[in-house]
Amino acid sequence: MGRRQRTGFGRLWLSTGSGNLADGILVAGLPVMATTVTTSPSLVAGVQVAFMTAVAAATLPSGVLVDRHDHRSLLVWSNVLRGLGLGAVVAAVVLGDWRLGAVYVAALLAGSTEMVADTTAEVAVPALVPRTALATAHSRLVGTQLAMNDGLGAPIGGWIAAGSMGAGMAVPAVLYGVAAAIVRPLRLPVVDRAPRRPAGTEVAEGFAALRRDPLLLRMGTASMVMNAGNTAFFAVAVLFVIGPLGLPRSAYGLVLLAAAVGGLVGSSVADRIVRAIGVRRVLQLSPLVLGGAYGLMGLVSTTGVAVVSLGVLGAAGIVWNITSRVVRQQRVAAPLLGRVSASMKLLALVAAPVGGVLGGLVADLAGVRWVGALGLSCGVAAAVVLWSVDPDREPLADRPDATARRRIIRRSTPVAPPTPPFPPIR
Structure with missing residues (x-):
């Protein structure tokens, strides 16, 4: 360099x-x-x-x-x-x-x-x-x-x-x-950009490619459900910290640090987990682990349990995100990859405000602890969506050389971990 x-x-x-x-x-x-x-x-x-x-x-x-x-x-x-x-x-x-x-x-x-x-x-x-x-x-x-x-x-x-x-x-x-x-x-450097078609046309192509791939569509749906539960919890997490945990407001950021540490740990072991249990099990089990972490925090509201649960939450989320990126890169043709990625990302992001509203309503009506039960429900629902998937057998949409280039995704090695799924989501 x-x-x-x-x-x-x-x-x-x-x-x-x-x-x-x-x-x-x-x-x-x-x-x-x-x-x-x-x-x-x-x-x-x-x-x-x-x-x-x-x-x-x-x-x-x-x-x-x-x-x-x-x-x-x-x-x-x-x-x-x-x-x-x-x-x-x-x-x-x-x-x-x-x-x-x-x-x-x-x-x-x-x-x-x-x-x-x-x-x-x-x-x-x-x-x-x-x-x-x-x-x-x-x-x-x-x-x-x-x-x-x-x-x-x-x-x-x-x-x-x-x-x-x-x-x-x-x-x-x-x-x-x-x-x-x-x-x-x-x-x-100044890059000569070729004339582009209307932005709406190119965006529509990305969504169309996503709809044509059953596996990616299910993964996008599961991400949407999980992110609703994720945002529901973190939208009122500060009230959880100053309420059931009994900590001062200033401790809120320190509690969130546990999720960040978990994310860093998850990024260091994600490839080994994928190799050990395979992409299919990672996709199926990650939502259950995430939901279980939310449910445990709502059920047992102590600082130690909250810190450990947030660490598990961060690790499971980063493993899910890395695996999702690898699957997407293996299944989508390069000219469509950016738009399909944006389409899947948008599905998760659109669900976030809905989850935030639900989290506030549940906390208002039943108490902040019950938001953990909402997160658990979302995790179980996402796992149900993905339970019958098999990435190694699903046809590769939008790839003319799909048969020749089919690969076992579990052998892929991600080069850079994405951001974990706790807010802010990127």
Whole structure:
């Protein structure tokens, strides 16, 4: 890797670290800020609903923006807009004292712009490193996103937000500015882009390919159900921490750290698990493990059980996500892979706001412990959807060379772990 390439990727890497640290601080801090205004489960859950709605709405437009515009400009302006937007929200809080509304606005801003920034960073990598270094570069980016969002950002965000709403938004705003400043000198080659068809036409092709593949469609459906349960729990998780667990608000981020640690452990053993039990069993058992972790937290509300359950939740989620990515890459032709991936991602994201609303309603009507039972039900339902699948026998849709190129997916080795399924989902 040449010196200029190392410098270019280094800037992208540092910028991604700063931006994702801000994401982690903000996303973990916003529910804590909401509890300083209200303890209504529905209103607190609304923060997660707003965030995930914005992420879902930005998924497909982000892909179009990344394909059609200069990557450096997108990286700079997505961070600048986030920083300025949060600054405006802080000013509104100081001048108008509409605190709960400010939390919702910040959640919408964070969800919509995060998708653009992270997608652009991912797509920009091939222009900055040689082909032989792609796996290493993506591993560093993904590891940094996980560590900054959930390992470092979440506990810092919970602590700062418990002390001051203004600081909880001002610190991420500054970090977004730093991310923009780091990446601004980045020089990316100008790529001649071929004329493209209407965005709606290309998006429709991705959804059509997903519908034609029974296995991927089932996996997308299972992801949708699991993500509903996932968001239902995390939408009111802060109330679980300060309620049944009896911990202070500032401990919220530290509790979430257990899920991040579990995700890192899961990423290190995922390939061995797939080789040991096969893709089919991973797809079938992961939802049951996830659901069981939610149910156990609702049933036995002690700090130790919650920490262990969150660790298991993070590990099982990352194993599921890695396996899902491998299956998808083996089954979809390269020209359709991005759009099919976005289609499956959107299914899960669309379910998130629904899950957040359900989590708030269940907590309102029956108590926050019963949200664990809702997560358990979603895990069992997802397992039922996948119980009869066999990836090695399902026909490969949209591949003219399907017979010749059929492979045993369980032998595949993922090169970079995706983000775990606890919020924020990317």
